[in-house]
Amino acid sequence: MAEYNRVSECVGVITLRNPPVNALSAAVRQGIVDAVQRALSDPNVKSVVICGQNGIFCGGADIKEFGSNMTGHPLIPMIHAIESANKPVVAAIEGSALGGGLELALGCHYRIAHSKARLGLPEVSLGLLPAAGGSQRLPRLIGVPAALNLITTGRHVTAAEALQLGIVDQVTDHNTVDAAVKFALSVAGRSLDPRRISTHPCPQQPDLDALFEEVMQKVRQSARGAIAPIACVQAVRAAATLPYAQGMERERELMATLFTSGQARALQYCFFAERAVGRWRMPSGARWDTSKSRPVHKAAVIGLGTMGRGITVALAQTGLSVIAVETQEKQLMEAKQAISGMLERGAKRRGVAPALDGVIYSQNIQAVADVDLVIEAVFEDIALKTKVFQQLSAVCKPGTLLCTNTSALDVDQLASETPNPELVVGMHFFAPAHVMKLLEVVYGPRSSPQAVATAMQLGKKMGKASVAVGNCRGFVGNRMLKPYIEEAFFLLEEGATPELVDQALEEFGFPMGVFRMSDLSGLDVGWRVRKGDGLVEPGTASGRFARIRQGRRYSPLGDLLCEEGRFGQKTGRGWYQYDKPGSRVARSDPWLHSFLGAYRAQHGLVARRIDHQEVLERCLYALINEGFHILDDGIAAGPEDIDVIYVSGYGWPRHRGGPMFYANMVGLAKVLERLEHYQQLHPEVPHLQPSSLLRRLVASGSPPIHKWGEAIKKLHSQL
Numbered sequence: 001m002a003e004y005n006r007v008s009e010c011v012g013v014i015t016l017r018n019p020p021v022n023a024l025s026a027a028v029r030q031g032i033v034d035a036v037q038r039a040l041s042d043p044n045v046k047s048v049v050i051c052g053q054n055g056i057f058c059g060g061a062d063i064k065e066f067g068s069n070m071t072g073h074p075l076i077p078m079i080h081a082i083e084s085a086n087k088p089v090v091a092a093i094e095g096s097a098l099g100g101g102l103e104l105a106l107g108c109h110y111r112i113a114h115s116k117a118r119l120g121l122p123e124v125s126l127g128l129l130p131a132a133g134g135s136q137r138l139p140r141l142i143g144v145p146a147a148l149n150l151i152t153t154g155r156h157v158t159a160a161e162a163l164q165l166g167i168v169d170q171v172t173d174h175n176t177v178d179a180a181v182k183f184a185l186s187v188a189g190r191s192l193d194p195r196r197i198s199t200h201p202c203p204q205q206p207d208l209d210a211l212f213e214e215v216m217q218k219v220r221q222s223a224r225g226a227i228a229p230i231a232c233v234q235a236v237r238a239a240a241t242l243p244y245a246q247g248m249e250r251e252r253e254l255m256a257t258l259f260t261s262g263q264a265r266a267l268q269y270c271f272f273a274e275r276a277v278g279r280w281r282m283p284s285g286a287r288w289d290t291s292k293s294r295p296v297h298k299a300a301v302i303g304l305g306t307m308g309r310g311i312t313v314a315l316a317q318t319g320l321s322v323i324a325v326e327t328q329e330k331q332l333m334e335a336k337q338a339i340s341g342m343l344e345r346g347a348k349r350r351g352v353a354p355a356l357d358g359v360i361y362s363q364n365i366q367a368v369a370d371v372d373l374v375i376e377a378v379f380e381d382i383a384l385k386t387k388v389f390q391q392l393s394a395v396c397k398p399g400t401l402l403c404t405n406t407s408a409l410d411v412d413q414l415a416s417e418t419p420n421p422e423l424v425v426g427m428h429f430f431a432p433a434h435v436m437k438l439l440e441v442v443y444g445p446r447s448s449p450q451a452v453a454t455a456m457q458l459g460k461k462m463g464k465a466s467v468a469v470g471n472c473r474g475f476v477g478n479r480m481l482k483p484y485i486e487e488a489f490f491l492l493e494e495g496a497t498p499e500l501v502d503q504a505l506e507e508f509g510f511p512m513g514v515f516r517m518s519d520l521s522g523l524d525v526g527w528r529v530r531k532g533d534g535l536v537e538p539g540t541a542s543g544r545f546a547r548i549r550q551g552r553r554y555s556p557l558g559d560l561l562c563e564e565g566r567f568g569q570k571t572g573r574g575w576y577q578y579d580k581p582g583s584r585v586a587r588s589d590p591w592l593h594s595f596l597g598a599y600r601a602q603h604g605l606v607a608r609r610i611d612h613q614e615v616l617e618r619c620l621y622a623l624i625n626e627g628f629h630i631l632d633d634g635i636a637a638g639p640e641d642i643d644v645i646y647v648s649g650y651g652w653p654r655h656r657g658g659p660m661f662y663a664n665m666v667g668l669a670k671v672l673e674r675l676e677h678y679q680q681l682h683p684e685v686p687h688l689q690p691s692s693l694l695r696r697l698v699a700s701g702s703p704p705i706h707k708w709g710e711a712i713k714k715l716h717s718q719l
């Protein structure tokens with residue numbers, strides 16, 4: 001709702017009250033309409049200020065209302081009534097003015113912002129466009145190029161940038177409402193015509209067509225199939241070329257298409273899923289709201305290879321003191337240089353001083369004696385990690401949290417090698433660790449809730465999407481990746497090419513298909529794991545049985561490439577060829593195609609035509625099926641956890657919501673039917689066997705994704 005008060009005798013102050021972000025719910029909109037009417041009809045009131053309670057102006061439309069039938073006073077006429085008012089209306093912006101919140105402020109005649117405020121039109125990230133006049137007013141106020149940038153990226157700007165762009169009229173370091181009231185008094189009685197943005201033409205822009213063409217091309221390229229960024233460009237084009245009323249009509253039409261689209265649903269689901277994963281819970285019953293984290297002021301990183309360097313940078317940039325330990329002198333020197341470089345570049349980008357003094361380097365593990373938390377990032381070898389954990393247990397002060405950055409080893413086994421297994425958790429970062437958003441926090445049966453809470457809290461401080469998951473081979477992300485990659489290998493055996501598979505996946509929205517991604521991360525990584533699992537055999541055998549290992553279908557294609565020294569980008573050859581080792585531009589490789597032909601001939605395989613649909617169904621449904629196993633095993637608390645992992649760490653297109661949301665959109669019955677179909681054709685592939693949870697969900701009527709949690713609980717209690 002909105003509260004109305006009169007201050008300084010002649011200023012009406014309207015305060016939005018809807019915690020936590022003063023979203024424009026139906027009640028708030030009605031409150032604003034009533035309060036504006038009251039202010040305008042009171043002859044004693046000469047001007048009006050609109051502000052928000054608790055230091056935040058407004059987080060925009062109430063996203064929770066989008067899923068339901070939206071009722072109540074609509075935003076557009078409400079903002080129009082403010083703009084047409086015959087008394088000056090001043091927006092006092094503290095905290096955030098986002099989406100509908102900024103559109104409301106743009107309807108006001110003046111805007112005063114606190115220096116710490118952030119403003120933006122982030123609708124595009126929810127699959128929408130600023131459809132309460134934002135796409136028409138902002139270009140009129142700040143010009144087409146700047147408005148296009150803000151609206152198509154959804155980025156938030158600081159108050160200083162907003163002032164420079166002309167979005168706000170004044171920035172204050174003091175009480176914003178007081179400043180706005182003072183300002184409102186000073187402008188009472190002035191003509192308001194020049195302040196009504198909708199009546200302005202867009203500032204002149206030379207070569208408008210060329211500008212829109214260029215922006216549209218750029219947006220199409222980066223959108224990876226998302227429709228909202230394109231609609232945003234179209235809406236701004238309407239502002240630049242049409243009178244306001246017609247532009248508003250175009251804005252409405254474009255929004256109507258977006259509003260009911262699956263992409264908007266997916267993106268809004270992602271918004272809430274990212275917040276839901278912060279409310280973690282463990283099978284033991286421990287939860288985010290009943291487990292207190294320990295303060296972490298000083299941390300250590302052990303092992304300064306690629307991962308250790310990135311983790312050091314991420315910790316130092318968070319403001320922590322970091323002890324970075326590397327026992328090899330040469331490696332330590334190289335790491336020091338690399339870390340300093342990363343800190344300097346990061347600081348330059350963010351316009352702050354680099355935290356170089358925050359990192360102390362040492363060759364001696366004794367240096368970590370007084371830290372609050374250690375992240376071990378040595379080579380992926382259980383014997384080596386066990387030794388490090390035992391040393392840490394002896395060296396660290398009591399209560400120090402011991403975290404491992406393993407991506408494949410057993411966190412429980414490591415914990416059991418220490419005297420205090422309750423202090424051990426996995427912190428699985430993704431390379432480069434200072435850039436990638438995802439962090440899997442892996443708990444074992446003996447990890448204490450406090451240890452999990454501390455790792456989750458630290459992840460949040462580092463700006464990561466932190467997801468608490470149970471311990472199993474590959475945790476959540478890599479466990480689901482395994483069947484996805486295996487299916488891609490099988491498709492090559494059956495007649496596909498890396499180009500065809502990658503094209504299907506990239507058209508779906510992945511930034512890189514599975515083969516380009518493998519070339520980037522290095523084919524030798526999986527080869528080493530498969531060797532460790534006893535799956536790799538010399539490549540001379542032929543026929544079907546040569547491709548059955550440990551009782552299941554196995555494709556040795558990746559191993560054969562590695563035997564040829566083709567490790568991907570780093571060797572200049574992999575599934576593709578590259579100009580030189582380290583080059584990033586993948587080109588189709590005739591050698592690979594004849595290799596595949598010879599391989600099929602050797603194994604008596606006849607290539608058939610494979611279409612994009614089959615690539616998507618086999619790769620994605622196999623991955624999704626593993627997701628259902630993970631939910632059934634209690635490794636992930638809910639589908640949101642899996643989806644956040646995939647969207648923030650594995651390039652799953654955000655506008656498709658994540659694998660589990662995608663399954664929900666496709667229809668669980670359809671996913672089940674296709675898995676059964678492929679399982680019949682490939683009975684020796686266990687990962688195509690539909691998970692029993694998927695079967696049970698379909699049998700119980702395929703509940704929508706937000707009800708899966710209840711269904712899983714109910715289904716488990718019936719077992």
Ligand SMILES: CCCCCC/C=C/CC(=O)SCCNC(=O)CCNC(=O)[C@H](O)C(C)(C)COP(=O)(O)OP(=O)(O)OC[C@H]1O[C@@H](n2cnc3c(N)ncnc32)[C@H](O)[C@@H]1OP(=O)(O)O
Nearest residue numbers: 020021023059060061062063064096098099100122132275
């Ligand atoms: C057919 C025509 C219809 C026309 C409709 C007009 C359309 C208007 C478009 C819009 O305005 S869309 C909304 C645009 N706004 C945003 O995208 C802002 C989203 N919010 C944020 O970015 C952040 O929440 C924040 C405002 C910067 C605050 O960040 P902070 O880190 O402090 O808190 P959070 O944990 O993110 O949020 C706290 C809590 O509040 C919920 N919430 C936030 N914003 C909204 C919102 N706009 N509507 C409803 N709920 C919101 C958030 O979900 C958290 O609650 P939870 O229970 O933990 O999930």
